[in-house]
Amino acid sequence: MRWILISFLLHTGLSDPNSNPGFRFQVTQKGINYLRDVLVPVVTDAIKTAKIPTINQRVDTPIGHITFELSSVRITNVDISHTSVKLDAPSNAVAAISNAFIALNGHWHYREDSWPHISDSGSVDISASQISINLNLVIGTTDKGEPHVTAKSCSFGIGHVDVTFHGGASWLYNLFSSSIADSLKDAIKDQVCPLVTDEVDNDLNDILNTLDLHTDIDDNCYIDYTLVQPPFVIKDALFVNGKGEIFDKTNPSECPSPKQDMPETVDSDRMVTLWITEYMLNTAGYAYQRAGFLQYNLTNADIPDKIPIKMTTTFFKYFVPILYKTYPDKDLTLWINVTKPVTFDVNKAGVSGRAEGTITWLVHVNDTLVPAFTLDAQLDLCVNLSVHLGSKSEVYLDLITVEPYVQLKSSNIGNFPVNSLETFLKFSRALIVPFVNALVKNGIPLPSFDYVSFTGFDFNLEDGYIQIHTDIKYVPGTRVSTDREHYPLFSDDFECKIKDKNDWANAVADNIIDFFSNEIN
16 A cells, blocks of 8 residues: 555545536645655555576676676665655646665676686665655546546666675776676666556555545435546645536435635645535535425424424414414424425625525325424525544534525415414524434545544635645554544634524524434433
8 A cells, every 4th residue: 555645635636626616625835745655654665575587698707707696785774864745737647756875685606607607696785866756746637536646757876886795706896896887787777667657556546446535424315526628737836626516316316506706726735625615515506406305394393302392283372363263273294395406695794595486384184294384484594514524524504593584485374474483483493404414414525545644723704715724644554543623613714604683583592503403312
């Protein structure tokens, strides 16, 4: 798994800044430098695997012509003193190593060509210094929107090679060590670049191909992070533009909501920035509405015993007197149907939303549900977002409060004013908020990478998107870390503006939301 972190770096690449994705990932120079530092031992281990072939030469010596063999050469030490990773528009990365040192040892043997065919053998120490490697990578995508990396070119240079023979007549063979050194230079050069390019073209892309860009949220929906374009580089930063769209599993369909424009880059002291757009949130509302998830039969069984609300005509007789008069002492079921996708608005002040639908009041009569009346309902939502960061990360939508508005759509018990019922619903948001939060308890998964965790947190709320600034941490040997960090997206300027004139209902409801949340959860 020595290319895991390289796969992370290269997976987070992008291309045309004019394309508006639902999700964006930016790696800053600080993040690239961190990955570079972590990759030094990875590259060191890779170079140590190079196999130097046996070298055979015919050499003129003071004792005559001999056939000289250098075999079993292996790399014993690699010292990489300076490395750099430079990004190059439109979608290239140049990894460079300079002034590196490699130590090798092996076995030497010679045999005199003419009679009496004298032979000798011993060991050899080799040191190669002033080594440079330059690898030019092209970051792209497959026709399936998966990341793909190609090693476009590789250059390898050695400034100096010292060869020291031990054993036998080594003093003699040290006289022509420079000839052996030239052969060793060529042998090492022939091994290292093919090794590195093979790692990229095969092993690295095999790992990238296993990345799951379609992640289940729950049984109803999944999120698609397929790359919508090849990688791009702007101002020493590397980006990835992904769909960032949530789909209904049964009947996936593109969300018609408009996508937001985003600036080219963002200044941050963190290693990476995640961009969550208003469009991405709106695809959630669209997908869950299509999946039929936003429909619910509310009954007495859903209400904890300690909450003084009962789904009976007796309980509602003061809010809808005609209902009790028509059906005295009957149980009720509320058929809640969100008829339009829930929409969200992200701006510098906070995150808000709107849900529209119908509430049909069904009366239990002789084991039959009889529709009494239907309300058109609109809920204005105040939403807080929170993130769980780690090797598996999610974004959670937490409903803070709601502002309901209703009007009578149809009635089988005659017309009646809904003012009292609307006031009750405003009060009962203390029940609605924790109840809805319990239903949508699953978070939206963020792209994750094996052996890499997100840690630390800053954020910005902007018009149309949220920026999450975080750092990455390499956790070797731990494919999925259990360490988790929780952060709420909260701003001092965030406000839930309540238009409701019934201040008493708002105050009472807000004070008991926490209590009801504990009871429901």
